[in-house]
Amino acid sequence: MGRVIAVANQKGGVGKTTTAINLAASFAAAEVNTLLIDCDPQSNASSGLGLVKDPERLSTYHLLLGEASGEQALSTTELEQLWIIPSHKNLIGANIELVEAERREYRLRDAIAPLRERFTYIVLDCPPALDLLTYQIHMPCPSNGEPLTAPTAAGAGAATGLGGCSACL
Ligand SMILES: Nc1ncnc2c1ncn2[C@@H]1O[C@H](COP(=O)(O)OP(=O)(O)OP(=O)(O)O)[C@@H](O)[C@H]1O
Numbered sequence: 579m580g581r582v583i584a585v586a587n588q589k590g591g592v593g594k595t596t597t598a599i600n601l602a603a604s605f606a607a608a609e610v611n612t613l614l615i616d617c618d619p620q621s622n623a624s625s626g627l628g629l630v631k632d633p634e635r636l637s638t639y640h641l642l643l644g645e646a647s648g649e650q651a652l653s654t655t656e657l658e659q660l661w662i663i664p665s666h667k668n669l670i671g672a673n674i675e676l677v678e679a680e681r682r683e684y685r686l687r688d689a690i691a692p693l694r695e696r697f698t699y700i701v702l703d704c705p706p707a708l709d710l711l712t713y714q715i716h717m718p719c720p721s722n723g724e725p726l727t728a729p730t731a732a733g734a735g736a737a738t739g740l741g742g743c744s745a746c747l
C-alpha cells in the first residue's frame with residue numbers, strides 16, 4: 579500500500595509546494611510510481627508541473643465532490659513515473675459545498691484509496707489554512723499508520739496547528 583505524505587503548514591509561503599514538487603519528482607526520477615495531489619486552490623503545484631489552466635480538466639475539486647474517480651482525475655506529467663491530480667480555484671468552494679455532507683472528512687481518503695496499490699508514494703500539497711480541506715488532507719495519513727507531515731518553516735503555531743498528526747518533521 580502506497581505511503582501518503584502531506585506537506586503542510588498553515589503559514590503561507592514557507593515552501594510547501596516547492597517541497598512537494600521536488601519530493602514527488604525525486605521519487606519519480608528514482609523510478610518509483612508517484613502521485614502528487616494538488617490540494618490547494620492556488621494550484622501552484624499544478625502550474626509548477628507545467629499544467630496550463632483548464633476549467634474543463636478534472637481536478638481535486640471533482641474528486642472531493644464525488645464527480646470523478648481518482649483514476650479519472652489523473653494527469654500525466656513530463657516525468658514518466660509522475661502523475662498529478664491537479665487543482666483548480668473552484669476548490670475554494672468545496673469547504674462550503676461539503677459542509678453538510680456525510681463523512682466529509684473522509685472524502686479524500688476514500689477517493690484515493692483505490693490508487694494506493696498503484697502508487698508507491700502519494701504526496702499531498704496542502705493550502706496554507708486550517709479548514710475542512712486541510713483536515714481532510716490529513717485523514718489519509720493515519721489510515722496508513724504512518725502520518726508524516728512536514729512543516730517547512732519553524733515558527734509559533736506551526737506544530738500546534740498540526741497537532742492531529744503524530745509526526746512533524
Ligand atoms: N528552500 C528554499 N530556499 C529558498 N527559497 C525557497 C525555498 N523553498 C521555496 N522557496 C521560495 O519560497 C517561495 C514560496 O514557496 P512555495 O510556493 O513553495 O511556498 P508555499 O508554502 O507552498 O506557499 P503557499 O502557502 O502560498 O502555498 C517561492 O518563491 C519559492 O521559490
Ligand SMILES: [Mg+2]
Nearest residue numbers: 594595618622
Ligand atoms: Mg503552496
